[in-house]
Amino acid sequence: MSFLAASLSRVKPSATLAVAQKARELTEAGRDVIGLGAGEPDFDTPDNIKDAAVEAIRRGETKYPPVAGIAPLRKAIAEKFRRENGLDYKPEQVIVGTGGKQILYNAFVATLNPGDEVIIPAPYWVSYPEMVVLNGGEPRFVDCPIETGFKLTPEALEAAIGDRTKWLIFNAPSNPTGAAYSAEELRALGEVLVRHPRVWILTDDMYEHLLYTDEPFATLAQAEPRLYERTLTMNGVSKAYAMTGWRIGYAAGPDQLIKAMVMIQGQQTSGACTIAQWASVEALNGPQDFIPMSRKVFQERRDLVVSMLNQANGIKCPSPEGAFYVYPSCAGTIGKKAPSGRRIETDEDFVTELLDAEGVAVVHGSAFGLGPNFRVSYATSTDLLEEACSRIQRFCNSLS
Numbered sequence: 001m002s003f004l005a006a007s008l009s010r011v012k013p014s015a016t017l018a019v020a021q022k023a024r025e026l027t028e029a030g031r032d033v034i035g036l037g038a039g040e041p042d043f044d045t046p047d048n049i050k051d052a053a054v055e056a057i058r059r060g061e062t063k064y065p066p067v068a069g070i071a072p073l074r075k076a077i078a079e080k081f082r083r084e085n086g087l088d089y090k091p092e093q094v095i096v097g098t099g100g101k102q103i104l105y106n107a108f109v110a111t112l113n114p115g116d117e118v119i120i121p122a123p124y125w126v127s128y129p130e131m132v133v134l135n136g137g138e139p140r141f142v143d144c145p146i147e148t149g150f151k152l153t154p155e156a157l158e159a160a161i162g163d164r165t166k167w168l169i170f171n172a173p174s175n176p177t178g179a180a181y182s183a184e185e186l187r188a189l190g191e192v193l194v195r196h197p198r199v200w201i202l203t204d205d206m207y208e209h210l211l212y213t214d215e216p217f218a219t220l221a222q223a224e225p226r227l228y229e230r231t232l233t234m235n236g237v238s239k240a241y242a243m244t245g246w247r248i249g250y251a252a253g254p255d256q257l258i259k260a261m262v263m264i265q266g267q268q269t270s271g272a273c274t275i276a277q278w279a280s281v282e283a284l285n286g287p288q289d290f291i292p293m294s295r296k297v298f299q300e301r302r303d304l305v306v307s308m309l310n311q312a313n314g315i316k317c318p319s320p321e322g323a324f325y326v327y328p329s330c331a332g333t334i335g336k337k338a339p340s341g342r343r344i345e346t347d348e349d350f351v352t353e354l355l356d357a358e359g360v361a362v363v364h365g366s367a368f369g370l371g372p373n374f375r376v377s378y379a380t381s382t383d384l385l386e387e388a389c390s391r392i393q394r395f396c397n398s399l400s
């Protein structure tokens with residue numbers, strides 16, 4: 001019998017991290033590789049935020065934090081939810097964790113019993129199903145194809161809800177597709193959820209500020225207030241303020257759930273890094289000009305990438321409304337022969353051959369639960385994006 005836990009055999013390693021690792025190895029071996037696999041802004045953290053962290057160190061904010069988060073940050077988060085999302089949470093209803101990732105994990109540890117189902121619209125962020133499985137739950141995938149703009153429809157949601165449904169995970173703007181929802185679309189989904197009072201909703205609003213529509217961002221509990229009592233609203237500073245390495249995420253929700261998550265966190269990490277928490281207070285309370293600046297740059301890059309990819313043979317690239325990813329279909333390349341002589345049968349073959357032939361690293365769609373597609377992260381410099389898209393065009397033109 002293996003020394004390792006049986007649950008490990010049900011979990012897959014992260015495909016996005018695997019692509020990043022492969023790109024790194026090729027670069028080290030001397031290949032000219034452009035990595036479009038990473039899910040993090042290429043900008044540096046704004047100086048006012050860095051300064052707040054340095055000041056916190058100098059003040060001696062270097063002791064264990066309160067498990068749920070330092071009081072000024074919980075207050076800043078409650079104010080952020082009120083200011084930006086019209087959601088009324090007391091600071092005690094807020095938990096700060098080591099990244100949004102840990103918030104999700106805490107929520108599943110705190111609530112899942114064996115056999116509980118979690119509805120995950122596909123394509124999905126790679127970590128959702130693995131976290132559910134690791135905590136004894138069962139992912140219930142709902143296909144959201146390119147024809148619906150990769151969006152969950154009320155009909156598909158209704159059909160997926162069953163006796164064992166515990167949670168719906170709802171992520172918009174989405175990683176990996178960039179799909180975003182209008183308040184009206186959210187209300188239509190909300191109507192379905194109102195009819196199923198046993199289902200809880202976990203909204204992952206990590207990409208809230210990277211939205212390129214005229215209509216402002218809305219989150220589910222805001223669009224349909226009747227869901228407030230059973231919604232965990234999750235967010236973080238990683239993407240909004242280019243703070244991926246600081247590892248701060250947060251959520252707010254009903255008292256009982258937050259208390260359970262805090263209890264778990266107390267036995268796990270004792271809370272998130274104090275210095276990163278002080279930096280996050282400044283991120284949320286300080287000047288917000290970084291957000292529109294980065295949004296404008298990302299929108300320009302999105303337009304560039306969508307236009308160039310649509311000029312590649314066999315590629316169809318919708319223009320997403322948010323996040324920093326595009327999720328083009330490579331169906332038109334399936335069955336063709338790559339320069340290596342190998343035939344492209346799947347989207348995984350497509351990305352492998354592309355990396356081999358042109359040194360461009362992207363992630364295959366099947367890793368996100370829906371293909372044949374691939375995910376391109378445009379969180380990299382415009383020059384590199386132009387070069388990478390030219391290479392993808394050349395690669396697609398070389399297929400026979």
Ligand SMILES: Cc1ncc(COP(=O)(O)O)c(C=O)c1O
Pocket residue numbers: 039098099100101102125171174175204206236237238244247248249
């Ligand atoms: C959809 C989504 N949710 C959550 C996270 C986790 O973010 P973090 O742990 O950096 O706060 C990510 C990061 O890639 C993401 O894409």
